[in-house]
Amino acid sequence: MNRTIVISQILVIEQAPGWLVAALNHAIIAGVLLIGGAITMMLQVWVERRLIARMQDRLGPNRVGPEGILQSIADGIKMFTKEDIIPRAADRWVHLLAPIVALAPIAMMLAVLPWGRGLVAVDLEVGVLYIAAVSSISGVGLMMAGWGSRNTFALLGAMRSIAQLIAYEIPLIIALLGIVLLTGGMSLARMPELQAGIPLFGSSIPGAPDLGLGWFIFTPVGLLGGIIFFICALAEGERTPFDIPEADSEIVAGYMTEYSGMKFAVFYIAQYLLNFALAVLSAVVFLGGWQGPGVAWLADAGLGAAASLLSLLWLLLKAWGLFMLMVVIRAAVPRLRVDQLMSFAWKYLLPLALVNVASAALWVGLTEWSSIEWGNLLPVDGLAPWQRIGVAALVTAVINLGATRWVLRINRAPAAAPVVVPA
Amino acid sequence: MSAHESQLLQVNIGPQHPSTHGVFRMEVTLDGETVVALRPVFGYLHRNHEQLAEASSYIQTMPYTDRLDYFNSMTSNYGYALAVERLAGIEVPQRASYIRALMSELTRILNHATAIGFMINDMGAWHTALQFGMREREKILDLFEMASGARMMCNYFRFGGVVRDLPPEFLPYFDQLMRGLPAFFDEFEQLLRDNEIIVARSSGIGILPRDVAAGYSVTGPVLRGSGVPYDIRRAEPYGIYGELAFDIPVGSVGDVYDRTLVRFAEMRQSYRILQQIRERLPDTGGGHINPALANFGKQKALRPPAGEAYARVESPKGELGFYLVSDGSTQPYRYKVRAPSFINLTPLGAMCRGHLLADVVVILGSIDIVMGEVDR
Numbered sequence: 001m002n003r004t005i006v007i008s009q010i011l012v013i014e015q016a017p018g019w020l021v022a023a024l025n026h027a028i029i030a031g032v033l034l035i036g037g038a039i040t041m042m043l044q045v046w047v048e049r050r051l052i053a054r055m056q057d058r059l060g061p062n063r064v065g066p067e068g069i070l071q072s073i074a075d076g077i078k079m080f081t082k083e084d085i086i087p088r089a090a091d092r093w094v095h096l097l098a099p100i101v102a103l104a105p106i107a108m109m110l111a112v113l114p115w116g117r118g119l120v121a122v123d124l125e126v127g128v129l130y131i132a133a134v135s136s137i138s139g140v141g142l143m144m145a146g147w148g149s150r151n152t153f154a155l156l157g158a159m160r161s162i163a164q165l166i167a168y169e170i171p172l173i174i175a176l177l178g179i180v181l182l183t184g185g186m187s188l189a190r191m192p193e194l195q196a197g198i199p200l201f202g203s204s205i206p207g208a209p210d211l212g213l214g215w216f217i218f219t220p221v222g223l224l225g226g227i228i229f230f231i232c233a234l235a236e237g238e239r240t241p242f243d244i245p246e247a248d249s250e251i252v253a254g255y256m257t258e259y260s261g262m263k264f265a266v267f268y269i270a271q272y273l274l275n276f277a278l279a280v281l282s283a284v285v286f287l288g289g290w291q292g293p294g295v296a297w298l299a300d301a302g303l304g305a306a307a308s309l310l311s312l313l314w315l316l317l318k319a320w321g322l323f324m325l326m327v328v329i330r331a332a333v334p335r336l337r338v339d340q341l342m343s344f345a346w347k348y349l350l351p352l353a354l355v356n357v358a359s360a361a362l363w364v365g366l367t368e369w370s371s372i373e374w375g376n377l378l379p380v381d382g383l384a385p386w387q388r389i390g391v392a393a394l395v396t397a398v399i400n401l402g403a404t405r406w407v408l409r410i411n412r413a414p415a416a417a418p419v420v421v422p423a
Numbered sequence: 424m425s426a427h428e429s430q431l432l433q434v435n436i437g438p439q440h441p442s443t444h445g446v447f448r449m450e451v452t453l454d455g456e457t458v459v460a461l462r463p464v465f466g467y468l469h470r471n472h473e474q475l476a477e478a479s480s481y482i483q484t485m486p487y488t489d490r491l492d493y494f495n496s497m498t499s500n501y502g503y504a505l506a507v508e509r510l511a512g513i514e515v516p517q518r519a520s521y522i523r524a525l526m527s528e529l530t531r532i533l534n535h536a537t538a539i540g541f542m543i544n545d546m547g548a549w550h551t552a553l554q555f556g557m558r559e560r561e562k563i564l565d566l567f568e569m570a571s572g573a574r575m576m577c578n579y580f581r582f583g584g585v586v587r588d589l590p591p592e593f594l595p596y597f598d599q600l601m602r603g604l605p606a607f608f609d610e611f612e613q614l615l616r617d618n619e620i621i622v623a624r625s626s627g628i629g630i631l632p633r634d635v636a637a638g639y640s641v642t643g644p645v646l647r648g649s650g651v652p653y654d655i656r657r658a659e660p661y662g663i664y665g666e667l668a669f670d671i672p673v674g675s676v677g678d679v680y681d682r683t684l685v686r687f688a689e690m691r692q693s694y695r696i697l698q699q700i701r702e703r704l705p706d707t708g709g710g711h712i713n714p715a716l717a718n719f720g721k722q723k724a725l726r727p728p729a730g731e732a733y734a735r736v737e738s739p740k741g742e743l744g745f746y747l748v749s750d751g752s753t754q755p756y757r758y759k760v761r762a763p764s765f766i767n768l769t770p771l772g773a774m775c776r777g778h779l780l781a782d783v784v785v786i787l788g789s790i791d792i793v794m795g796e797v798d799r
Contacts, residue, residue, distance in 0.1 A: 052551075056550060152434045250780055250783075251780070334543055336623070338456055
């Protein structure tokens, strides 16, 4: 099955040489993704400002265009016309390249994400690995910005962001690993396809309708993994409560301190696009991606294009929902301190993520293996697939719940003695 | 130091910085993110307040006191009026005293609500807590506007009373505000008091032991947060405060969290005081100003007998004192302000040492300073 839309078929340029068709294909897809990304970013800024304003008893931007929706365009024009200031002591080339190095990998992430049923630009077999690898490059750009600016605040921000990215990337990737075990592959495009059917049991019950709700979040492994992944996504995307690299009340703007005009805007775009890409990734891996009620029904009825459109809508709905959750969190809570941030990653998230991988392995063992090793201990061989899923869900739920409670308890035990002040 | 040589980093936080609450600079020496030394530097907003007052007649200084602590102009007015009244031996009618106390306690509520909001802001919350405080502040400012004509620079007090009586629409609006306040306190406390991140960010941070606090002559919520039940309204009652029932909340450890809790509790105590004032206000007599000074020309021509006077009030930020020396002319010979923000700022270096850079701004926020008062 060819999952990509082949633009050349639409354009009917059969006589063209193969390389030209391929080049055109990629150029068009890249153009669509980048323009879509830019529009998404503008909408994100508007949504964020309006939503936070709502929470704060204000109105937010409401002057430019209907309901202020064009505010980002006005801001963009302002950014273009601002002076581009390079500090005299800065390393000119590093200072110039940093925003580009920060943005490019994020644009590259958009390529492998499955946007809908049959809508994926590049179907990589190692999509998960690619995402993990490419998203880390962005950190280099932040370090370049901090180091090249020759500013103490920028340097502190860069150091913080590197420490944070490294700390949170580990549980993030391990959380993804659990799902990789479940699906038996690293292809992001395949993940939504495996999340069809009904909650928890997927398509394992014969005769059950395909509601497109077999999302991994409904399994114990996916639930814990999804929560860990989302928390790490907040940290990767530098959202409150993990926005310490650019903590405005402490270190002004972190690594962005010495940037103005369009370079600043590029950092800004990179950050919002990363947030959106991570929201889409969360949706794809844990929330069924483009799966949703109606998609399978439309596809079965022979309305492939309509099914693709509906699936795209489902994905965008989930991604925007997650993004709005990030916004609400930003408006609601203060920021953690550096040491608290680190201990949260290493003491809470990492052990839980590791336990989750073990649970995922157990799940796979219980549902897929029919070896004799289980024989005397657990007679899973005689069970139907959906019954085996039920057993696996029960076992992994107990393990994950127990592990969560344990991690919370040992980490939140009160300090040895309370502080006593003489009266 | 081991084989690894590490370098200390000098960072200037301010004078242009998002969370120094004005033009204030902190010279911070950092080892990684840990504060080794901190030196507060101020004076950027010095505007000759005391010298100006010595070159003006007594009443001309009244509007200048608004600009000291521009959040709480009413209490600044009160302190100055009290000092001049002591110097010149002016009687204040009962009703005027009640109105003064009413304004002072409203000021305390608005200051604490926004101070907590600003501190949470320094912790990195995106203005939400601040906006909740600001919402109540706006209502109180509406009341100030009704009474004095200005929202922030009220210039409402006169020697011997206040400039005009409460307008008829004041009390209905005030009652409406009072009905809403308990719900606001509950909501504000519920949202902030047990928030896990706020507790983690503020408990054990910036501890100021009670003897150290007393040694630095810190006052106000910072001192009470350290466990010293010292409040000018109780220690040296002025106006009608001797007749009012209220408690002095104190903290136990003296950290940022305690100061915040003290502010929460003080808002409720101010509410209690306001209730008592509201009950008795209709029965008070004597008018809003001493009839001998009701004419503005009389205020302008005030010639206190030669001598000196010191008066202090419990401003929301601490002990606000005014010292005046008169040589019998229409201008004070010497005028000195004891500004609580300035004095409370002095132990900042001691409080921040050993904490992380992120804690510095939170500790600064918990002291609750206004640069207009620090640099006069």
